[in-house]
Amino acid sequence: MNGTIVFAQLLNGLQYGVLLFLLAAGLTLVFGIMSFVNLAHGSLYMMGAYFAATAFQYTGSFGLALLAAMLGSLLLGLALEFVAVARLYRRDHLDHVLATFGLVLFFNELVRIIWGPQPVFLQVPEFLGGAIPIAGFSYPAYRFAIIVVGLVVALGSWLLINKTRVGMLIRAGAVNPAMVAALGVNIRLLNAMLFAVGAMLAGLAGAMAGPILSVQSGMGESVLITTLVVIVIGGIGSVTGAFYAALIVGIVDTLGRAFLPFMLRQVTERSLADAAGPALASMLVYLLMAVVLAWRPQGLFPANR
Amino acid sequence: MTQLLSRPSAWVPLLVLLLLATVPFVAQATGQPFYVAFFARIIIYAIAACALNMALGYGGLVSFGHSLFLGLGGYAAGLASFHGIGNGWVHLALCLGVCGLVALVTGAISLRTSGIAFIMITLAFAQMGYFLFVSLKNYGGDDGMSIAQPSRFGPLDLASATSVYALAFVVLVLSIWWLARLRVAPFGMVIRGAKQNARRVNAAGIPVLRYQLLAYVMSGMLCGVAGLLLANLNAFASPSTLAWSVSGELIVIVVIGGLGTVFGPLMGALVFLGLEEILKGFTEHWMVVFGPFIVIVTLLGNRGIIGLLQRFDSREKRAPKSTPSAVAATDAAQGAL
Numbered sequence A: 001m002n003g004t005i006v007f008a009q010l011l012n013g014l015q016y017g018v019l020l021f022l023l024a025a026g027l028t029l030v031f032g033i034m035s036f037v038n039l040a041h042g043s044l045y046m047m048g049a050y051f052a053a054t055a056f057q058y059t060g061s062f063g064l065a066l067l068a069a070m071l072g073s074l075l076l077g078l079a080l081e082f083v084a085v086a087r088l089y090r091r092d093h094l095d096h097v098l099a100t101f102g103l104v105l106f107f108n109e110l111v112r113i114i115w116g117p118q119p120v121f122l123q124v125p126e127f128l129g130g131a132i133p134i135a136g137f138s139y140p141a142y143r144f145a146i147i148v149v150g151l152v153v154a155l156g157s158w159l160l161i162n163k164t165r166v167g168m169l170i171r172a173g174a175v176n177p178a179m180v181a182a183l184g185v186n187i188r189l190l191n192a193m194l195f196a197v198g199a200m201l202a203g204l205a206g207a208m209a210g211p212i213l214s215v216q217s218g219m220g221e222s223v224l225i226t227t228l229v230v231i232v233i234g235g236i237g238s239v240t241g242a243f244y245a246a247l248i249v250g251i252v253d254t255l256g257r258a259f260l261p262f263m264l265r266q267v268t269e270r271s272l273a274d275a276a277g278p279a280l281a282s283m284l285v286y287l288l289m290a291v292v293l294a295w296r297p298q299g300l301f302p303a304n305r
Numbered sequence B: 001m002t003q004l005l006s007r008p009s010a011w012v013p014l015l016v017l018l019l020l021a022t023v024p025f026v027a028q029a030t031g032q033p034f035y036v037a038f039f040a041r042i043i044i045y046a047i048a049a050c051a052l053n054m055a056l057g058y059g060g061l062v063s064f065g066h067s068l069f070l071g072l073g074g075y076a077a078g079l080a081s082f083h084g085i086g087n088g089w090v091h092l093a094l095c096l097g098v099c100g101l102v103a104l105v106t107g108a109i110s111l112r113t114s115g116i117a118f119i120m121i122t123l124a125f126a127q128m129g130y131f132l133f134v135s136l137k138n139y140g141g142d143d144g145m146s147i148a149q150p151s152r153f154g155p156l157d158l159a160s161a162t163s164v165y166a167l168a169f170v171v172l173v174l175s176i177w178w179l180a181r182l183r184v185a186p187f188g189m190v191i192r193g194a195k196q197n198a199r200r201v202n203a204a205g206i207p208v209l210r211y212q213l214l215a216y217v218m219s220g221m222l223c224g225v226a227g228l229l230l231a232n233l234n235a236f237a238s239p240s241t242l243a244w245s246v247s248g249e250l251i252v253i254v255v256i257g258g259l260g261t262v263f264g265p266l267m268g269a270l271v272f273l274g275l276e277e278i279l280k281g282f283t284e285h286w287m288v289v290f291g292p293f294i295v296i297v298t299l300l301g302n303r304g305i306i307g308l309l310q311r312f313d314s315r316e317k318r319a320p321k322s323t324p325s326a327v328a329a330t331d332a333a334q335g336a337l
Helices: A003-034 A041-059 A062-083 A093-115 A141-163 A165-175 A177-182 A187-209 A219-234 A239-267 A270-295 B008-030 B034-058 B067-082 B088-110 B116-135 B161-184 B186-203 B208-234 B244-257 B264-282 B287-300 B304-310 B325-336
Strands: A131-134 A137-140
Touching (some): A003 A137, A003 A141, A003 A239, A041 A062, A093 A219, A093 B287, A131 A141, A137 A141, A141 A187, A141 A239, A165 A177, A177 A187, A187 A219, A219 A270, A219 B116, A270 B088, A270 B116, B008 B034, B008 B304, B034 B186, B034 B208, B034 B244, B034 B264, B067 B088, B067 B116, B067 B208, B088 B116, B088 B208, B116 B244, B161 B208, B244 B287, B244 B304, B264 B304
Antiparallel strands (some): A131 A137
């Protein structure tokens, strides 16, 4: 393996990590403030992808598709918060898991009814169809755009959380929600807003992942579980932690899948490496999570408490 | 007898057990062998739910990864029979050994955390198992593997649905009896106390963590037995048994039935799988009804089917007799849960 391949895979890992961050940012804040476990976050990601695919079919504009995905999942998030989630904050985690598990089943079946069981096709927009030459090789412009969008969102959320009044309330809420509420802040409204913004980012992630993955029922589940890994590794409630952890998980997962089978072949015989390599590669992020939790149960970058 | 009749929360599940015992005979008499396999599935899920109930209902350990043990139990039979071993005792020993060991290791790591992190890490371990079996191409990988040699326990061969049914029924009755005893035994009291306030139990000089770990291990092993039976019933071991949605289904079964109750898992499995079957008869998109049903049941937040039945229990019959206050408290706790 040479340097360019490693570099290309690093970029792939970065792109995957950035997508994970879009999902993790909203989820970790709702976790942190209301300690709410939301398994339906993956469904919002999926719905975002479907909204984008439908909007793209009708308008042919990728920008409008992204807008539709963000707006659609924002409204869906608000509706979910109002109908079900807001009633669950006071309950224990078991009820959160149950109710949102029910929602996941519902949304998976709903898209099967509306859009059918076949994957829906979402095209890479023409102006991003090419490749960008970087350091001696060319990298797909679309994937590059995902990285840029993700980094912009990360920067934006950092500014929002660290430089604005709303951000101050979010940080205070993550540390001690009861105290913030006692000081006269409408923490429920704040959380509903956060939930909706988180849903919007999930929808954005789904829409952007649409052209490189297939848009189909159940697409949110695997990415949701990886996102949960990200949040736990990063430290629940910490957006900064979610960012670093998302990049770590994205890169570890991508590099593991790309190179682990080859590396195993160097040290063991081929048949064993061929069997164990892919198994180990797909388990890698979960192993990482287990190690992190066994070593630091509060996560790598816990929110300041 | 009259005392039993005044408590629907006890006699309804017992009646269900009695009816389940007649299913194979009725099915044979009416020529509907489908129902044997269907009710065998219910019984096996009830065993798995009993196992989860020990960790989740008694101990308050929200494990979102019990599908791991269900799958491991299935693959214990699958892998052994793949290598030409049909002896059921070997399958069982392999199943109990592997599930116990895996539960011990994963439990020891998971129990370092609590709350959300515990849910996530148990989920992560189940996913690890899922991806492990998906990528074992020699053993069918994604597609799973058919079990050519079902478990043979001496004269009892689990090749037919009826024999699986018989064994599963016995295992279920024994599990319910064992867990009912365990619930009020000192061990059960410790983990139930730890569910309410672990720090306080610790302060009483009882090493909570060890009890919780043991509960988790036993729960995993019993769940593995359910997996072994399930694989024999289907004559198939599949990675889809380890999917995260199966863990979710098991939690739903336990909660619908009545969290921490003795008969809850049985009633939950009956209602969950029964409702699934009925809804499937109406529409292939049954989940679009079933999902909101789960949400509504959660939002209503009652104590499950057993809790519902307990409302009809007549009060005076349950009044504590003139016994020491500790026993009275136990009775009261039983009534409340």
